[in-house]
Amino acid sequence: MKNVLKFAFGIGLIAIIVVIFFQTNESSSSDYTTRVYPVNSGFGYEISIHNKVLIKQDNIPAIQNEIPFCNEDNANTIASLVVSKLENKIAPTISKAELKENKIILNCLN
Incomplete structure (x- = not known):
């Protein structure tokens, strides 16, 4: 059970990092x-x-x-x-x- 929670936490953390990365790249192009x-x-x-x-x-x-x-x-x-x-x-x-x-x-x- 602990391994499943660690895995889920890791996937969630990676997902958050990916979202932040793409939001940062989008906002860097000027309107x-x-x-x-x-x-x-x-x-x-x-x-x-x-x-x-x-x-x-x-x-x-x-x-x-x-x-x-x-x-x-x-x-x-x-x-x-x-x-x-x-x-x-x-x-x-x-x-x-x-x-x-x-x-x-x-x-x-x-």
């Missing part, structure tokens, strides 16, 4: 999509979830002037940072420090 697009003399980005636009950012956030990103890479970098925050249930705001950390160009003429 968010990003798109970088041209605006005026620069670039902006859009973040969607399930094909619905959640954020549309035509200008670099956290700075006073309404200036678009100088290049697609900068827009994509910040869009990815915002998605990461959303996935981790953190407010998707961007600070000047984060712009500096990510080497975002604030003046396209320089």
Whole structure:
């Protein structure tokens, strides 16, 4: 009888581990999509979830002037940072420090 209980316990434990593994793998794929697009003399980005636009950012956030990103890479970098925050249930705001950390160009003429 003890062997049957040990066997049942072992099977149950394995089943729980398998369920947790598959749930973790499913949640690792993002439901968010990003798109970088041209605006005026620069670039902006859009973040969607399930094909619905959640954020549309035509200008670099956290700075006073309404200036678009100088290049697609900068827009994509910040869009990815915002998605990461959303996935981790953190407010998707961007600070000047984060712009500096990510080497975002604030003046396209320089």
